Amino acid sequence: MLVVALVLAGCTGDDADDDAAPDTTEATESTVSGETETEGPDVEEFDGSVEDFYRVPDPLPSGAPGDVLRTMPVEAPEGETGLRVMYLSTDAEDDVRAVTGLIYVPTDEAPEGGWPVVAWAHGTSGLAAPCAPSRAPAPPPAFGVEGVRVATDYIGLGPEGEIHPYLSAAAEGHAVIDGVAAARSLPDVHAGDQWVVTGVSQGGHAALVTGEMAAERLPDAELLGTVAIAPGSELGSTYGDEIQIKIITTMVLVGVAAEDPSVAIEDYLGPEAAAAAQVIETGCVADIIGGALVGIAGSPDYFTTDPRTSPVGEAWLEENDPGQVVSEAPLLVVQGGQDILVVPARTDALIERECGIGQVVDLLEVPEGDHDTVTGLAEDDIATWLAARFAGEPAATTCD
Numbered sequence: 001m002l003v004v005a006l007v008l009a010g011c012t013g014d015d016a017d018d019d020a021a022p023d024t025t026e027a028t029e030s031t032v033s034g035e036t037e038t039e040g041p042d043v044e045e046f047d048g049s050v051e052d053f054y055r056v057p058d059p060l061p062s063g064a065p066g067d068v069l070r071t072m073p074v075e076a077p078e079g080e081t082g083l084r085v086m087y088l089s090t091d092a093e094d095d096v097r098a099v100t101g102l103i104y105v106p107t108d109e110a111p112e113g114g115w116p117v118v119a120w121a122h123g124t125s126g127l128a129a130p131c132a133p134s135r136a137p138a139p140p141p142a143f144g145v146e147g148v149r150v151a152t153d154y155i156g157l158g159p160e161g162e163i164h165p166y167l168s169a170a171a172e173g174h175a176v177i178d179g180v181a182a183a184r185s186l187p188d189v190h191a192g193d194q195w196v197v198t199g200v201s202q203g204g205h206a207a208l209v210t211g212e213m214a215a216e217r218l219p220d221a222e223l224l225g226t227v228a229i230a231p232g233s234e235l236g237s238t239y240g241d242e243i244q245i246k247i248i249t250t251m252v253l254v255g256v257a258a259e260d261p262s263v264a265i266e267d268y269l270g271p272e273a274a275a276a277a278q279v280i281e282t283g284c285v286a287d288i289i290g291g292a293l294v295g296i297a298g299s300p301d302y303f304t305t306d307p308r309t310s311p312v313g314e315a316w317l318e319e320n321d322p323g324q325v326v327s328e329a330p331l332l333v334v335q336g337g338q339d340i341l342v343v344p345a346r347t348d349a350l351i352e353r354e355c356g357i358g359q360v361v362d363l364l365e366v367p368e369g370d371h372d373t374v375t376g377l378a379e380d381d382i383a384t385w386l387a388a389r390f391a392g393e394p395a396a397t398t399c400d
Contacts, residue, residue, distance in 0.1 A: 040067035040185065041088075047072075053084060054129065056098040056159045063088050065174065065217075066181025069098060074137040080104050084134050087182035091155050092170035092259070092319070099175045100158035102134045103183050104149040105190070114192025116147035116390055117183060117221075119176050121199025121206035125157070126284035127166055127255055132158035141375070143198060143227075144383030145390070148191045152179040154206070156258070163258035163281060166251045167232060169320040172206035173213045181218055193221045196329075196386055200375050201342065204231025208322035208331070215328050225389035226327060227382055229334040229375050230342040231350065236308050236317045239345035246297040251288070253307050254280045256316065263312060270301045323353040330360040330395030332385050334378045336369025355399035363398045 041061035046053050053072050061069060069086045076082030082104050089099045106115065120140030125131040132153040140151040155171035157164035165171045176197060184191040197214070199207035211226035235252075238245050250269065254277060257263045266274050276292035283291065296302060307313040331354065335347040347363070354361040362385075369377045389395070 040064065041069060043068045043186075044070040045072075046070040050084075050135065051160075053086070054100060054132070054135070054158055054160050056086075056162075060088070060096055060098060065089050065096075065178040066185055068182050068185055071186075074102065076104055077139055079107055080139070081107060082137060082139070083186075084137065085179075085182055086159075087178060089155055089174045089178040090170075091174070092165070092168055097155050098159055099152060099155055099178065100132060100134050101150065101152040101175070101179050101182075102137055102140070103151075103179075103186075103189065104139050105188075106146060106148075110190035110192075114190045116145055117180055117191050117195035118142055118145045118147060118149050118386075119180050119195060119197040119210070120149060120151040121172065121176055121197065121203030121210065122151065122153075123199075123201035123203050124166075124251075124285050126288065127157065127164040127251060127258075127280055128282050128284065129158060129160050129162060131164075131284040134158060141198070141379070143379060143386050145196070145386055148183050148189055150176075150179045150183045152176050156255070163255060165255035165259050167202065167205055167235065167248070167320060168255065168259075169209040169213075169322070172202075173209040174217070176206055176210045177214055177217045180221065184221065194224055194390065195221055196225045196227070196389060197223065198227040198229070198382070198386075199231070200229040201371065202232055204228035204333075204342075205233060205322060207231065208233065209320075211327035211329055211331060212322065212325040223327075223329040225329050225386060225395070226331045227334065227385070228331065229378065229382075230336060230339055230371055231322070231333065231347070232342065233322050233350040234346050234353070235321050236313075237346075237349065239343050239349070241340070241343050241346070243294075243297045244341055246302060247288070247293055249307055250277050250293065251280055252316070253277075256312070268303060268305050268307045268310070270299070270304050272296055272299070273302045323350055323357065323359075326357050326359050330362070330389070330397075332362050332364060332382070332395075334364045334366065334374060334382065336371065336374035336377070337365060337367035338370040339374065341371040351398060355397075359399075360395055360397045361399060362396050 040063045072084040074082040152175040156162045207228045214223040279291045
């Protein structure tokens with residue numbers, strides 16, 4: 001049976017570590033979206049429980065996207081220190097939201113100009129608060145870059161009582177970019193002004209939209225490259241993967257309904273599907289895959305109205321499908337030949353779209369790779385591509 005979500009990260013965990021961490025007590029300038037804030041909120045060095053860390057302050061302190069609210073040490077590899085962070089961002093409606101994530105910093109002295117930054121966008125973990133990857137901290141891949149690593153949970157994923165708006169460009173892209181701004185705002189992180197973004201599956205979608213937003217949202221830092229591995233894209237179409245897309249569309253619908261009370265999932269899903277979809281609001285990806293949705297997704301009455309063809313769905317696709325804006329940074333798309341979740345035909349359509357708008361994009365095909373193995377199999381090639389970006393070399397393009 002096909003599994004049906006764009007999967008990488010795990011869901012749960014509650015262990016913290018008290019290792020030494022960078023000083024986070026001073027707020028510095030934040031220049032997200034071109035706005036300069038000389039004084040942000042005081043940064044709390046949180047010493048409570050992990051569960052309490054994810055309870056958002058009410059009311060939220062005033063500040064700019066990227067301002068850090070609190071930090072908490074987490075275990076890190078030798079030669080690094082790790083932080084669990086909560087910082088400010090904004091959602092698709094421009095409302096201020098608290099976002100959680102992780103930052104890993106080398107303990108060596110930073111080079112002149114600061115450490116390069118690698119932002120990591122994780123694959124599908126779920127929509128509910130317990131599914132945030134930062135709750136079970138694990139260092140994201142560095143792809144050969146010695147520097148600061150930043151891994152956001154995305155808007156709505158992590159804080160207690162919230163639901164993540166799945167595959168929302170704003171929920172992903174704003175959170176990734178503002179996470180980089182958060183790292184740069186902490187004095188002892190010593191993050192520089194050059195960065196790259198990498199991501200897999202849902203995180204590939206996040207990397208794509210981050211590349212499209214970065215120059216405007218974080219103008220005082222230079223995005224050098226975007227790596228999208230098995231990315232979610234062409235979300236309104238199917239490529240022989242109808243079961244997967246039905247489940248993904250249902251997850252999107254649940255996220256949209258959580259953000260917009262005027263949207264009711266019962267208007268789109270049949271009774272059996274609507275009942276089964278409740279697992280999305282509380283469970284993580286393993287619960288969704290192992291739940292009733294998989295068994296009924298092939299039913300002809302799964303949708304009473306296909307959300308993708310409704311006015312709400314068409315507007316959502318226009319706003320959130322990547323490949324509509326040229327990024328100043330070059331793009332590397334990685335695709336496994338054996339991937340049955342993000343099938344090669346879907347990525348081929350994305351490449352055609354990106355070439356059509358004039359994006360500098362290169363396609364790295366990994367014939368033996370599937371959805372779970374393609375990142376590891378492509379790691380060395382990705383590292384070489386990123387090293388060339390930091391070295392200032394021109395990027396190749398498949399479009400030629």
